[in-house]
Amino acid sequence: MKDYEVVIGLEVHVELATKTKIFCSCSTEFGGAPNTHTCPVCTGMPGSLPVLNKQVVEYATAVGLATNCTITQNCKFDRKNYFYPDNPQNYQISQLYLPICRDGYVEIETEEGTKKVRIHEIHMEEDAGKLVHDDWTDCSLVDFNRSGVPLIEIVSEPDMRSADEVIAYLEKLRLIIQYLGASDCKLNEGSMRADVNLSVREKGSSEFGTRTETKNLNSFKAIARAIENETNSQIDLLESGEEVVQETRRWDDTKEYSYAMRSKEDAQDYRYFPDPDLVPINISDEWLEKIRSAQPEFRDEKRARYVEEYKIPQYDADIITLYKPLADLFEDAVKEGSSPKEASNWLMGETMRIVKDKNIEPDQVKLEGSAFSAFLKLIQDGVINKTVAKEVFEAIFDGGVDPVAYVEEHGLKMDNDTDGLKKIIEEIIEKNPKAVADYQAGNKKAAGAIVGQTMKATQGKANPQMINQIISELLD
């Protein structure tokens, strides 16, 4: 068999985190009853007029700046004409001729080092409604709540050569966009969607092969599987002397198989033209500068700063900054005076354990920065000990629980009653002559048995430092 190379470009759709739709004042909130977030504009009623949401322009520009794009300061919207029941106007408002961002790139880490993936363009457009197919009757049901939700489409150049590179690129985009707050970028909920354009060619060839486009990829695993599957089937075709057909395929992740949706032979003729309902957009130098100066600290800088300024290990900084909510928790806690290492330990240890147990993603953590800071303060001030702390952490993890009130209510405060504790330890010492003998013979570890029994007797609420001190007073 010949040596083949896979060539991949991506079209990534990202739902922007605006409160309202792109062209009307309907809510973008997810999960409302069908058609409760609709109006004449987003249902394409005759005579309705779209008015652009300013925040959409700002988010799109911010993403463009963060991905090293040139901003098209004079841009406009075009109509893409096609009939489909989820598209009530019979056209989608999008940008063809003057997309808001062009010619950018992001850098990804690969086994061979840093690699640039070029971005061809980023454009703004509106999302379509949702079609539900009724199994019992011969009809489909349309819900327009999603119709008009703002999207940006990020189109890369065909610069990726493996599934790993594709995932590194998507992760990079996700981090940039999440740090900007421009979207939550959840593949499984559809707020980030990737279409994979893939072709294969003989290694060393400078010509591209015929490509296929695969849609409906809603997890990193699905993307990796679809790429492997599509690569192999194209190589099989070429090896058996057949040709790859340019077509759009839909991935079915449960069957690990893709099927043809529509062939590009009957490629649709979209008849784009400038949307006469929307006036051009002019992004002045001043406005651009304002957006630029509001750019947040991104992951790479944050990661370096955590090591430099807070002296936490590189590994910890890598993990914490991989998810913006964790980085936010870390910074809130440190700002409130927690020790960076202590804060980092709880994010790396217990947080990751609970995330795994609950089978959620780390960016779905709902714990508030204020609760996390207050919790760490309880430990630092010696109000709760480590054993109890784990219980408290679990209780506050899902958000909405005040750790101070929780500790009070459940009587979890560390027992700092020295006289009471001394009495308990004296009794335990009396019952454990062997441990005492060992201890006094120089085996300091023998104290562990006494500490353990004291903890048990106090239901875990005793102050471990105090126990050690009392043991030392009584036996040394």
Add this chain to the structure above:
Amino acid sequence: MANIISDETIEYVGILAKLELSDDEKEKAKSDMGRMLDYIDMLNQLDTSSVEPMSHIFPVNNVFREDVVVNGDDRENILANAPEEKDGTFVVPKTVD
């Protein structure tokens, strides 16, 4: 009329517009479209080399809305436009890609 619209073109335009035209209507549409293209040819004779291309006839740009939810639930009114409704949705002929 300088521009002649072919039968294939009018057939194709009909498909794009989802219109079924009778033979008479096709002939009429062919002649209308031919005349429209003639008019465009006339415009194309003008020297526009010193005119900035524009996408809009008004000298207006940057008409924006602030990102504030104003619209509430108006489902009843919106669905009043549906040819048929079911469970708060528009019912359409079964459409699967």
